[in-house]
Amino acid sequence: MTATADRTDVLDAPASDSTPRTRNRWPAVALTGLLIATTALYLWNLPINGYGNTFYTAAAQSGAKSWSAWFFGSLDPNNFITVDKPPASLWVTGLSVRLFGMNSWAVLVPQAVMGVAAVAVLYATMRRIITDPTRGPIAGLIAGSVLALTPAATLMFRYNNPDALMVLLMVAAAYFLVRAIPGASWRWLTLVGIALGLAFLTKMLEGLMVLPAFALAYLLFAPTTWQRRAPHLLSAAVALVISGGWWVAVVQLWPAGSRPYIGGSTNNTVLDLAWGYNGLNRIVGGGNAVSHGHPGGWTTHAGVLRIFSAEMGYEASWLLPAAVVAIVTGVCLALRRRLTRIEAAGFTMWSVWLVVYTLVFSYMTGMVHPYYTIALAPAAGALIGMAAVRSRSAAVVMVLAAAAWAVVLLHRARLGPASTDWFIAGAAAAAVLLLVALTRWPRLTPVALAASLLAGLTGTAMFSVATAATPHNGSIPNAAHTADVWPTVGSRFAKTMMMGASSSNVDPQLAQLLASAHTPWSAATSGSQAAASLEIASGTAVMAIGGWSSDPVPTLAQFIDDVHAQKIAFFIDSGRMRSHDRNGGEIADWVQQHFRPMKVGAATVYRLV
Template identity: 45%
Template sequence: MTTENSLRWRRLGVCALLLGTAALYLWRITINGMANAFYAAATQSGSTNWKALLFGSLDPNNFITVDKPPLAQWVMGLSGRVFGFGSASMLVPEALMAVGTVALLYAAVARVGGPRAGMLAGAALALTPVAVLMFRYNNPDAAMVLLMTAAAYCTLRALEPARGARWLAMAGVALGLAFLAKMLEGLLIAPALAATYLIAAPVAVRTRLCHLAAAAAAMVASGGWFVLLTAWWPASSRPYLAGSTDNDFMNLVLGYNGMARILGRNHEVTVPELADVPDLGTQVRGWSRLLAGEFAYEIGWLVPASVVAVVVVVIARGRAPRTDRVRAATVLFGGWLLVDGLVLSYMHGTVHPYYSLSVAPAVAAMFAIGLQQTWVHRESRYQRALFVLMSLGTGVWSWWVLGRNAHWLPPLRWAVLAVAVLAAAAALGVPARRRVAAAAAATVAVAAALAGSGAYAFATAVTPHHGGAPSVGPARRGVLTAQRGRSVVDVDLDALLEATHTDWSAAVDRSTNAAVLELATHTAVMAIGGFSGLDPTPTLAQFQRDVSEHRIAYYVATSTGSQLGRNARSHNDIARWVAFNYAARRVGTDLVFDLTVPPRQP
């Protein structure tokens, strides 16, 4: 085949990969509706108020933010401003981020392993169930992973002569923006990027260190400007930074979204209706977490083969030059998988299985690089056996994972096992010199390895998902999708809040309760205590002042109650003050206090 024809087929293959990804991720995307109401309410607010968009406010009158940085809200909010707020305008940008992530991963892996390896990496990522779940959802994870993958791509480009400093600086910028998507989780890839450049860049050690310092400065600049903005902007004229204890952004970074996530502080499940949700319940903490429970369905399909691939490639390239690109890519993606995977596996705090999206590109890349490296050296029986080990092992593991949901398409798991075994036998038995037959056997073996993950990915795409703890795949017995707080709104309460003309139509405990009310009524609702209910805002004095100035129409005591824990004393004080001074009436399942009437006389 001529070079021109080869290039044409390569372009067609890439187009097919990206169009297929777009079709899968955009197909019936609005079945997820508002997805996570918490972020949907912030998107709605950002689509109507510029300050709310800038800070990621939950409500358009800027009482409190969501408990994450606002980068993802910027994308969805701007889309809402252009196209009008709705499910499609909010979720389509997330799906397009998937296409961008697949394209970047293809480009990164293809630079070291060739176009076929790049195609396999892109396809493996596109068919990862947690990727299908979260790139069709409105959580900030999609934007974070897109930027992490961009940083990986830029780092591999930085290993090329002449433009290393520029590309490494771009990697730093991408990491800083990933920080603005989901704080420290977006920076977990940084050690792998730094190690890769320090080991493999084709320049002197001193130059490498200088380039890394410049990239670190670029990262601080691209993420740090927002930190400075929140510090310099008067606190009295911006929303409270949810999740912080003192309205300081770095407190949120290092506390609630930092060490508290890892050590488990202040991340207890305090809401009764979430006690039975699998991913918020008891989890096995340790090295096997990514292979057990809900994690296995979301990310575990290719993890064993990817870990084997890291070991195999590092050993095989042990005597290669320092600047060897394949080993460098393995340090990058293997290091990413190691650091991020260990944090996910051993963290004590609330850990949703969908957090595993952060390692999905690394898993897909190592799966592809490992298979490509063993395939190109298939003349060696040892390398051919390793290829069979990874492909057949993945097929057998998929058979096992599918068996844990045995009532769903029972024939599928046996078909995966049968095809994987037959293809592995053919790949092992066909002589390497019979290139067409060997390639056909290898292709079938790889397809069987991806079949389980792919089937769950398609099932995820066609199943509606809602709330704060979505799960992949088809609906499963005993598995609930829960939204913290209220899930429905009474039509009478809707009408009551829609008729108000105050700054906030109502005040209610916790952001998720406020979010559902905002989405239903298109009014601003004050979220007392933020997402966890533990944020020290508003104080009783602040709440009393807002009531006296007629800025809040109603106080809603929801059916989920105000079980905010020991640290919510100030919010319980608000509830007691309201109950003592104002009469309540029941609207649906809620108690509603009218704050526009004069309080009771003592």
């Protein structure tokens, strides 16, 4: 490929007979159409997901009932234990449930709003990078479309995992950085730090993996001396520490006896949660992290093929071949000095962002889930948009790469009729011919752009629509049901660990029994998933023995004291005792020795008071 700037090195302006008013208006009209379509995709039939991830839904319900539970991100309103993530995303859903009541829309709509906002902010970021009044909007529309139609994005922006807020904050940080670089503004750079600090309070380490990309872009391209760039970055670092660290400091200083146990930690501290369970353990394994693989051809084993294979391939890889072409294009244009300062900074930022996340997701040996790959979508979309408007040669190659890989993935998933392959191939051929013809007939630009988008986005759009049409629940959702014969990570977990993943699984008689309790905790049960379902169904506080990942609370002595103090009405055998959950096993044995079981529906229940 020759990634050079052609004589007409961008998609040209609309037809010359358009009035100035029309030329000025079309970006706003196009953006409005993109945002409306994105909103429709993310809100369409949203209640099919029910309460989504009941683990986080129960915490949102608890936050709506108790401000202290809201602040800590507690699973139950009486603050026994927190969820395994910091609470920023729960602050949003908790407020939504407090305002609009406990229902599916109140839990899931905030994530859809975040998705639409992320698309809009990415568009605005591209307009700042590509300052040309025609090229900028086209780059922004391409970038926004890629983000909106990436299946992992469709999945997460219709779900209540923390990833939706994390991505919105990272894209907002990119916008602030693009505002900071042209004027070497430490004020805008400080906003970058604040946004990333909030991303840390959303999902900890994953929200900070953009730091190398941002720091490098500012160091290389801010138009000021090296002596000033370092203090500017220091101000951003201080802002990050303050915005991301204030909550950590408050929790660390709070007396442990009067706050919930920090779920996922080994020593009841947020720092251990950040650096352990939600930090290095995710990347290199250890602690409670678990690595999953499959011996088949498409595997989740660590390696460069992971991001293109199995569920990760379906959720995020549709446009990655085109993004690789875009990175090469950026390098070639930079070497030929054909980029402005802010364009070079943009290529650097997005390229390093994409490479860092791709390498981490490909080679991490700790706990890895396919939906993490939503973090790739903004960078992939931005790179493709920039390369498309800076080099027609690159646009041709990206169309061919995206179309070819889409055909492969659709065939592998057996999604859609066979004629879809021919449609994509025909659109790609038409797009290439039109792109080549732009040198002589620039008025064909809108048609060339439409054909290119059809060829490049049809596959990912089909899979995103299929994702939106697929009901999701549990903590590890997958994008869409496919014809793959290998068991996805999500299906394996659904069969082995996700018992009680939905409140609809709770017997109404059991929910009514718990609702009649007058103790601080209506019941205790093993594991946060089972406790969460019981909380949602009954509207009561349920003690999650062992938390999410065999946390060492409560001890047998603590549980006995709570029973004698009449703080727990019932013990429910969830059937989820695990051999390594020592505390939970001891508590279950003690309950079985001292209380008689009774059947409530299909559940085995012990009355403790």
